[in-house]
Amino acid sequence: MKRRAFVRSTLAAAMAAAVPYRRPLLAHFQAVSQDAPNVDAITGDGGQVTLSGSAITDLKNRLQGRLLLAQDEGYDDARMILNPSFDKRPALIAQPTGTADVRSAVDFAGENNLLLAVKCGGHSFSGKSTCDGGMMIDLSAFRDVRVDPVARTARVTGGSLLAQVDHEAMAYDLVTPMGTVSHTGVGGLVTGGGFGRLARRFGLAVDNMLSADVVTADGQFWRCSANENADLFWGIRGGGGNFGIVTSFEFRLHPMQRRVVGGQILFPIELARDILRFYAEYEARDDLTLDFMMVAPPGGAPAMVGFGVCYSGPESAAERVLALVRSLGTPIVDGVQGMDYVALQQSGDTTDPRARATYLKSGFYPELPNGLIDAIVDGFDPAPNRTTLVFVQQSGGAIGRVANDATAFSHRDAAGNLLAITDWAFGEDGSEHIASTRAYWANVEPFMQGFYTNDVTLEDTAETINANYRENYPRLVDIKNKYDPTNLFRLNANVQPTM
Ligand SMILES: Cc1cc2nc3c(=O)[nH]c(=O)nc-3n(C[C@H](O)[C@H](O)[C@H](O)COP(=O)(O)OP(=O)(O)OC[C@H]3O[C@@H](n4cnc5c(N)ncnc54)[C@H](O)[C@@H]3O)c2cc1C
Numbered sequence: 111m112k113r114r115a116f117v118r119s120t121l122a123a124a125m126a127a128a129v130p131y132r133r134p135l136l137a138h139f140q141a142v143s144q145d146a147p148n149v150d151a152i153t154g155d156g157g158q159v160t161l162s163g164s165a166i167t168d169l170k171n172r173l174q175g176r177l178l179l180a181q182d183e184g185y186d187d188a189r190m191i192l193n194p195s196f197d198k199r200p201a202l203i204a205q206p207t208g209t210a211d212v213r214s215a216v217d218f219a220g221e222n223n224l225l226l227a228v229k230c231g232g233h234s235f236s237g238k239s240t241c242d243g244g245m246m247i248d249l250s251a252f253r254d255v256r257v258d259p260v261a262r263t264a265r266v267t268g269g270s271l272l273a274q275v276d277h278e279a280m281a282y283d284l285v286t287p288m289g290t291v292s293h294t295g296v297g298g299l300v301t302g303g304g305f306g307r308l309a310r311r312f313g314l315a316v317d318n319m320l321s322a323d324v325v326t327a328d329g330q331f332w333r334c335s336a337n338e339n340a341d342l343f344w345g346i347r348g349g350g351g352n353f354g355i356v357t358s359f360e361f362r363l364h365p366m367q368r369r370v371v372g373g374q375i376l377f378p379i380e381l382a383r384d385i386l387r388f389y390a391e392y393e394a395r396d397d398l399t400l401d402f403m404m405v406a407p408p409g410g411a412p413a414m415v416g417f418g419v420c421y422s423g424p425e426s427a428a429e430r431v432l433a434l435v436r437s438l439g440t441p442i443v444d445g446v447q448g449m450d451y452v453a454l455q456q457s458g459d460t461t462d463p464r465a466r467a468t469y470l471k472s473g474f475y476p477e478l479p480n481g482l483i484d485a486i487v488d489g490f491d492p493a494p495n496r497t498t499l500v501f502v503q504q505s506g507g508a509i510g511r512v513a514n515d516a517t518a519f520s521h522r523d524a525a526g527n528l529l530a531i532t533d534w535a536f537g538e539d540g541s542e543h544i545a546s547t548r549a550y551w552a553n554v555e556p557f558m559q560g561f562y563t564n565d566v567t568l569e570d571t572a573e574t575i576n577a578n579y580r581e582n583y584p585r586l587v588d589i590k591n592k593y594d595p596t597n598l599f600r601l602n603a604n605v606q607p608t609m
Pocket of ligand 1: 191192227228229230231232233234235238239249268269288289290291293294295296297298299300301302303304305306350351352354355356357564565601602
């Protein structure tokens with residue numbers, strides 16, 4: 111080999127050995143040779159802090175994933191969440207590719223007391239997964255699902271989406287209950303509870319969590335399960351993102367055939383009262399989920415009432431089981447049919463997620479008395495320039511057979527989670543739509559007992575949030591004091607530490 115060629119190849123080999131696995135060489139040398147600029151940022155309690163360029167460069171060099179500042183390519187995409195109304199600009203965004211990166215990013219946020227947002231699927235209705243001036247840890251580069259078909263378990267990394275879990279598990283005719291829109295994040299959905307089409311049969315997503323790995327505010331790594339760090343394991347099953355970042359979930363899988371019977375059946379809105387009376391009284395089964403809905407699409411088309419249906423029992427029995435729903439009237443839409451479960455799970459996905467701004471109010475109701483039925487029907491207020499949707503995530507069944515204090519999710523006694531949702535074209539003034547939803551909610555609210563942690567709103571206060579955890583609140587405070595005494599993880603339905 112000629113001398114110059116030998117020197118080049120030896121140098122290349124030495125450099126390849128010196129740089130971290132998978133990091134492009136050029137990016138590495140740019141990172142170490144150029145200090146990032148100083149960046150002004152916001153602390154958790156709203157103070158100002160200047161992050162030095164050398165500290166930012168040091169963090170960048172420790173990460174295998176990217177660290178984005180406002181001027182970097184990819185920053186604008188990374189900072190967005192599903193609801194475009196939350197058009198916020200974090201001072202820096204870390205995109206970990208693994209647990210080591212999560213630890214480095216959390217360490218950095220903790221050392222600098224930064225306001226910290228954690229984003230998985232970005233579905234937070236109240237914009238908790240982004241922030242102005244703080245740090246965002248965006249888990250979207252940390253997505254992986256591995257199924258063990260023999261043990262019937264799935265290992266799911268903390269940034270994964272529901273679609274990935276359904277897809278991988280169903281390849282073995284196995285399933286674990288997740289939510290109903292497949293681009294929702296596992297990280298946010300599961301830590302708050304996790305309602306879905308199979309929850310009456312197999313429980314909430316938290317009820318199927320066997321263990322988890324968590325990075326807490328001091329950058330420490332914890333494995334937790336019923337037998338190991340059981341307090342943390344209890345807290346992350348309903349306490350939301352209060353205690354740290356879950357880097358890996360282990361779920362129990364259940365055998366289930368791919369083909370289920372599902373879809374929407376919708377009747378004229380005039381039947382709303384009768385259909386709600388049926389909903390209050392019919393004999394519910396675990397293998398049939400009926401999510402009630404009243405919907406008026408934008409554009410002025412007639413409003414409709416009916417159900418999102420998922421029947422996961424034997425298909426040969428579906429006609430008989432669903433006869434009670436079909437006998438409610440002559441449907442305008444009857445899309446309930448045998449279909450692939452994964453396709454049903456994707457049927458509510460949004461194709462242009464950032465085109466619509468959204469506002470929501472929600473609450474759990476323990477029963478459906480006539481007064482509540484009247485309030486649900488009478489206040490329904492469609493308008494052509496918005497979607498008006500009233501929706502129930504049906505509860506009961508396996509969800510209700512778990513004690514309120516068995517996990518941090520404390521609303522096992524609910525019959526359903528009632529949501530009033532509106533959306534409108536992003537960029538248009540939404541104040542009229544928000545006002546209408548609030549007015550609607552004022553009439554149904556007296557019948558509600560608390561709300562789903564994942565649907566916490568900007569109007570909620572420390573008082574409403576604490577009360578909502580019910581008898582589980584003191585235990586959650588103890589866990590918060592132990593694992594996050596400085597309240598680094600505060601952008602959530604926040605349990606404030608008392609230490
Ligand atoms: C279109 C739509 C459909 C929905 N459908 C359902 C449904 O069927 N069933 C249901 O139960 N809920 C549903 N929800 C509500 C949903 O559970 C919450 O919005 C949930 O927070 C979304 O999780 P995410 O990861 O997508 O959200 P993000 O906005 O990314 O995160 C929300 C919060 O979760 C926490 N978090 C995220 N990842 C982690 C992690 N790895 N470790 C620790 N904390 C973390 C953080 O505190 C973060 O602020 C729906 C929401 C939307 C917008």
